[in-house]
Amino acid sequence: MDVNVAIVGAGQAGIATSYHLRQLGVEHVVLEAGRVAETWRSRRWDSFCLVTPNWSVQLPGGAYDGAEPDGFMNKPELVAHFQRWADSFAAPVRERCTVTALDADGNAFALATSDGRIEARTVVIATGGYQRAYRPANAAQLPDSIDQLLTEEYSCPDALEPGNVLIVGSGQSGCQIAEELHESGRKVFLSCGRAPWAPRRLAGRDLVWWIVQSGWWARPPSALPSPQARLFSNPLATGHGGGRDMHLRTLHAAGIELVGRFLGVEAGKAGFADDLSQSVDAGDNMSRVFKKSVDAAAEKMGMPSPWEMPEPFRIQSRTELDLAAEGIKTVIWSTGYRPDYGWVHFPLFDDMGFPMQVDGRSSVPGLYFMGVHFQRKGQSAVLYGVGEDAEIVARHIAENRT
C-alpha cells in the first residue's frame, strides 16, 4: 500500500493531527494497533475518570459540549466522546493495524505492519506519551506467592486476590487506586515517591482553571528544571466524586499506611527507605513552585493568594513489612512510564529515549512526532492542549508536500 501521510496511533494526538490534515485537504491514513482511543479503553482501570474537568477537553473539532462542563468524564463517556469525534469527520483510521518497524526506503518511509508493508511519504508518530509501564528491577525479588500487576493491568478491587495490597508509586494513578482499594475494605500500604499536589479548588475555581490562567501549561520545555522533570508526576488530585482533594495527607487521614521508597524484598520482608518525610517535602516544594504561578495569576486579578501551604507532614513510617504477617497478597506497580520507540529505526532519540524534535518535526524530513511530553509546551500531551501542536504539525506537512 502506498500512502501520502501515515499517522501511527489513534489516540488524541493522532486523531487531532488527522482532523487538521483533513481541514487542510491532505490525504492520510491513521494506523492504529487497537481501536480509536485504545489506551483509554484497555489501559485504564474500570472506575477511571478524568482528573481534568470536561471543559478542558479542547480537542480540535471535538471540544466537550455536554451538559457537565465542570464534571469529569468516566471511562465509557470518554471513549464514546473520542469515537463520536473521530466519526464526526470520518477520520480514516485503519484499526487493528500494528506498526512493527519504521525504516527509510529511498525518498519514502517503509512501515512494516500487521497488515503488510505500507510506504508513506510522510509519517507522524503519535503512539502516546505513556508508552511502556516501568517496573523496577527489584520487583523480581517478590515471592511467587504474591500477585504482581501494573497499574494498567488493574481493573477493580474484586479482580484481586483476597487480602491486603501494597501499591508502589504515589503518582496520580497509584493514589487513586490506593483510595479505591481502601474504600473497598482492604488494608492498603502505599510506598511513596515525590509528587506535587494541589487543592482541587482554589478560591472557588478548579485547579485546572488555575493551571490555564497561570500559564503553567504554556511553559516551554526550557522552563523545566532538568530533562528528568519530563518524568515527574502531575499534581495529585482526583476527579472522583465530582472532583476533590487527593494527596498523601488525605490518604493518610483516611487510613492508608504510607511508607517510603520501595527497596526490595529479603526473607519475605519488604524494605522501605526511611524517606517518607523527605519525599513529601520534595512534593511540597514542587507544589510551592506551582503556587508561585497561581499567586502571580491571583495578584493580576486583584485577588489574595488562594492557597496556604500546610505544615510539613511528619509521621512515623515503617521501614519493613513482613508480607505474610501483614496479609499482603498483591503488589501493584504504579511506578510510571518510559518512552518506547524501539520500532522506529532512526537515531532520533535522546539518552532518556524521548524523541528529539522541534515543534513536532524531527531532523529527518517528513518524519514528525505528536503527543510527546513537553513537545512544545506543558500542555502538549493533555486533552486541553494537544490540538495546538496538531495544527502546527499538520500545517507544516501541508506546506511541505510535494
Ligand SMILES: Cc1cc2nc3c(=O)[nH]c(=O)nc-3n(C[C@H](O)[C@H](O)[C@H](O)COP(=O)(O)OP(=O)(O)OC[C@H]3O[C@@H](n4cnc5c(N)ncnc54)[C@H](O)[C@@H]3O)c2cc1C
Ligand atoms: C493514567 C493516566 C491518566 C490520565 N488522565 C488525564 C486526564 O485526566 N486529562 C488529560 O488531559 N490527560 C490525562 N492523561 C494524559 C494523556 O491525555 C493521555 O496519556 C493520552 O492517552 C495521551 O494521548 P496520545 O494520543 O498521545 O496517546 P495514546 O492515547 O496512548 O494513543 C496512542 C495510540 O497509539 C497506538 N499505538 C501505539 N503503538 C502503536 C504501533 N506501533 N502501531 C499502531 N498503533 C500504535 C495505541 O494503541 C494508542 O491507541 C492521563 C494519562 C495517564 C497515563
